Amino acid sequence: MALEPELLSALASLAATPRLLVALDFDGTLAPLVERAEDARALPASAAALRALAGLPGTTTALISGRALDSLRVVAEPPEDMLLIGSHGAETWTGPDGAALALTADQAELLARAVDVVEHTVATHPGTRIEFKPAGVVLHTRTAADDVADAAVAAARAGLAPLGDISVTDGKRVLEVSVIRADKGQGLALLRETTGATALLFAGDDVTDEHAQRTLRPGDVGIRIGPGRTSAPFTVATPEDFSQVLEELVSLRTSRAPTR
Structure with missing residues (x-):
């Protein structure tokens, strides 16, 4: 799939930001949807691109999912330093000093x-x-x-x-x-504050991702995966197409990222 010129231009601008946050949904975005949730795995190209982004200066990667954190860790196999939002924002992992979720x-x-x-x-x-x-x-x-x-x-x-x-x-x-009122918009706001991001990429495929899409600011890039009403300015058809987006961002960020 050839990426739209408008999306390419937005990615080029995003790649030049001093502090980039790449925060992504997992199921239906990095991983194709499957009947059994435990069988989901990220597409190899997307997983490789996300690892590459995490290794670049001034760049932080995160997953923001409806899955519980334990489930997300099993299927996504994230590196230890990747930030995680689970249960649609009710669970967070921003480092070993973060407080665990506790119900009243x-x-x-x-x-x-x-x-x-x-x-x-x-x-x-x-x-x-x-x-x-x-x-x-x-x-x-x-x-x-x-x-x-x-x-x-x-x-x-x-x-x-x-x-x-x-x-x-x-x-x-x-x-x-x-029993906790939280959503991905709140989770994304926490990630933005925690990382000091000057701009971010968020992508998701479901109605629950729209809470996050609606929080995006000028300079951010929001992408909807698949059909459906969305607040995201860009849409790609499949998780495989989104792999190309991530690979393009890796290329652009590699050449434009600030030094550490």
Whole structure:
């Protein structure tokens, strides 16, 4: 795929910024979507480009994902110094001195009730699956028939409605439930502040990534992977196409990056 001239120009400007942050979603962006979340792996070209960027002066890389941090570490195999945002912003890893996520007693009780709802939904809707997170629970419907998936989401929403102060978000064949109200926009803002970035690249493929796309500033570059309404100024069709974006940024940043 040939990159659009406007995107090439934006990448060239981004590559010259003094402090660059490259913060990326994982599933559907670095890794193609798969039926079993545990089987996802980054495309080799994207993984290599991200490693190359991390080794350049004035450049920080990060992953910002809906996955729990433990799951993200397994599938992404990030280097120890890569910054991580998990559970849509509820979990953060900005270094060994960072505080671990801890729920209050009320939050823990609320999470247990939400888990009961989703477990019952999965038990009564064949092909659906449950994923547990430190601050939430996820209903997966990718391996269910379409009518079963729709019924499962409706049933889960009905069961969760009386619980009150929880966050319920639709994604691509998932229903995300969290007892901590956080989103990728908040996570990206934390990464920007932590790194002192003067500009950043953010890319994602899902509706939950739009929280981050809407926080971008002049000089930043936002990219949507695949179809769908988006606030991102640029779109590429597939994770394979996004590999080319990262390779182009490596080339541009190598020639333009500031010295350490």
